Amino acid sequence: MRKFSLIGIAMLIVSIPTFAGGLLTNTNQHPAFLRMLSRGATTEIDAALSNPAGLAFLPKDGFHVSLSIQSAFQTRNIDADFLTYNGLAMVDGKPAPTTAPFKKYYEGKAAAPVIPSIFAAYKKGDWTISGFFAITGGGGKASFDDGLPLFESAAMASIFQGSLKELAAGKPLMTPDKYKINSAMDGRQYIYSAQLGLTYKINDWLSAFAGGRMNYFTGGYEGFLDAKAGDTNLLPLALDCDQTGWGLTPVIGVDMKWNKLNFGAKYEFKTNMNIENKTNKLDYPDEAEALVAGYKNGVNTPNDIPSMLSVAVAYEFLPVLRASVEYHFYDDKNAGMAGDKQKYLTKGTNEYLAGIEWDVTKHLTLSCGGQITDYGLSDNFQSDTSFSCDSYTLGFGAKVKLTERAAINVGYMWTTYEDYTKASQNYNGTGLSGTNVYSRTNKVFGLSIDYRF
Template sequence: MRKISLIGFVMLIVSIPTFAGGLLTNTNQHAAFLRMLSRGATIEIDGALSNPAGLAFLPNDGFHVGLSIQSAFQTRNIDASFMTYSGLDGATPTVSDFNKYYKGKAAAPIIPSVFAAYKKGDWTISGFFAITGGGGKASFDDGLPMFESLAMAGIFQTSVENYKKTQGQSPIVTPNMYDINSAMDGKQYIYSVQLGLSYKINDWLSVFGGGRMNYFSGGYEGYLDAKLKESYGGKDLMNLALDCDQTGWGLTPVIGVDAKFGKFNFGAKYEFKTNLNIENNTKKNTEENGALAAFKHGVNTPNDIPSMLSVAAAYEILPVLRASVEYHFYDDKKAGMAGDKQKFLTKGTNEYLMGIEWDVIKQLTLSCGGQITDYGLSDDFQSDTSFSCDSYTLGVGAKVKLSERAALNVGYMWTTYEDYTKTSKNYNGTGLPGTNVYSRTNKVFGVSLDYRF
């Protein structure tokens, strides 16, 4: 039972998105996104990510750069309620309720990104460096219910077997007789460098083609120790530990188009699926030939970045007032995940964005925006180590024109998530019922400096 009790540990492929975007993709890399959210039709320097074809319409030739720093803070909590074995009535196991609130925190205090473009006539070469996936560390200091419930069931079943073998000389071990200490940390970063070329075909149409190199760096460290209380002898019942780093890389082709019609500007971008496998560099694994075999040194796991379509329209209502709407689609079901988890999604991710900005004076622009994210979630897709929740996001901020060549963007974005309730008759394989309520929070602050040489 020792090996079975933490079979859920093999699901330790944790997705840690700290920004807005799909299941595995960060869409905001610039404070202009935080303050407005809909940037898919912009012709400013942050368009190197959100609308690269639009950079062909930059008003001035020469070098354009943008430097951005953001801070993101999340909570990921699980309100667990499940039945566990609490004793033996003759030959029949007895059960009781177990309730615990598990708190997880993810923090990324410094997230940098750099944007650059050089325009000469009808041609513009552009690129950026950013953390386009993950971007932080998630910590569950009290472990997770999937680990604790399995350990409790395994300890009880093992004690029942020993009780029968010794004809009652070995005691039935119940939850009141031992303590479980468990913790799990996961970190994930996808560092990306993109380079591409935009061409202005005529006064109203431009196109873009380019590629993005992605480097994955992640790590997982966790343990579970179960020990009898001193009054029951203090014996170790279970000890498992994992310390594993993971790396991998993949290439993303990107194409785009931008069209201008009077006061309208339309931008579209398509990012192809990125085939990405991550390889284990394992320092410690107490069950590499058992429950933690997926984390054996040298094992490869799929972690594809899904294809993404962005379509946006911006309209100049007044010379000082502009609005934008946008749509994103992530084809998550066709992106390979660990254990083929993508097959459990009911659909890809849909996002709907809008934003508005107002030039209060020549030097100051105020803005706000919103985003609705709709995942194709299912109970079989959700797990304690990797869960998502449908959400809506609001952002506010300002752009300050420091000079004819320099501008400062500041923004704040927060996300409200819809709790996801997962009920199971066979909770984590224990054979007993249980329910998890998954909840999340997210807050991001950022500042960006743009400069034209």
């Protein structure tokens, strides 16, 4: 078997842990969010997540519960355009490598057909105990059935450079027409969260909340790369690794209500979390022993959930017309990531939200809203296995009041992302130039039933 440069292997391995990660803390846990987006000053049952202090102003004492199901579908695509080695040419009487352009569109699909959540609160007098169970991060599986440009470009360079060394022994040069590369990558990530806390109504216009959230992470990645010339496997790589971890998030909040105006604020502290490998398969050439150390069974990797601040103001213009504006800040730069990737961010994440709802009749409420998300991205932060794009989101839907005790929420939102272009003169360590254009799409539909006992 031929011996090849490990440049390709190194570039392949070091980036895999961030797959299915990224700057996403799921705020869309309830269809009321999908249909309006700005829910940080709500006093309905979905406030158990978005404004827990506001539960002090639930209109009735008793037990309130909401069951929700959502379906989310995403694409994560990479339009790659890079140079690859393509044989030799005589330069000043000596053979020198030549290059040729390589273009390919890599499509990644992520689907989460069923995302469940449950919200509950029990209010008696000035006290309210509340909680929820939801998937607050990740929530699906992403698949690149044709691999990633990271895989192919690094393997192409590795094969060609290794072949150059064997040319002197009379063996044929390994050009792209003499080998075939097959690769694929799947990644998954779920953060299951259960929160419990207490809200106290201090006086007629002020309330406060304190609680905690337990987070359980489960995820992993599975991928392979086969580069073959005839029946010879040139560069065998295979990885199958599961990961788990957990962390606790303290949460505090306040709510202030004056007549038609309501102000809600919430702060979620940073969650320190490490994820541990359970490696089921790890195949690699002997020369790569040092490079795969981080993927062996039992190794821990930081995967903190960043602290988050939410502030919102809602106003009732008419008895049937309400609107809300909101701001979120995620302190991503101070949340540990694999390989200290957070250091490459230029700032934390800023989100700006607004929503409006109108009671068409006493049984039907229509609503819509929007959100702008601004990350602190940089070229060094972005990679084929983990990339984000600034975006704006629109949502709409309805609330149907079935009885005095029961209501249904239905909502739909979609996100439009701004393409991110990353150009490099050393594309994936190949020594050649190349450009990736990263793009994403996102669509979510949800339905819930709220009931007061």
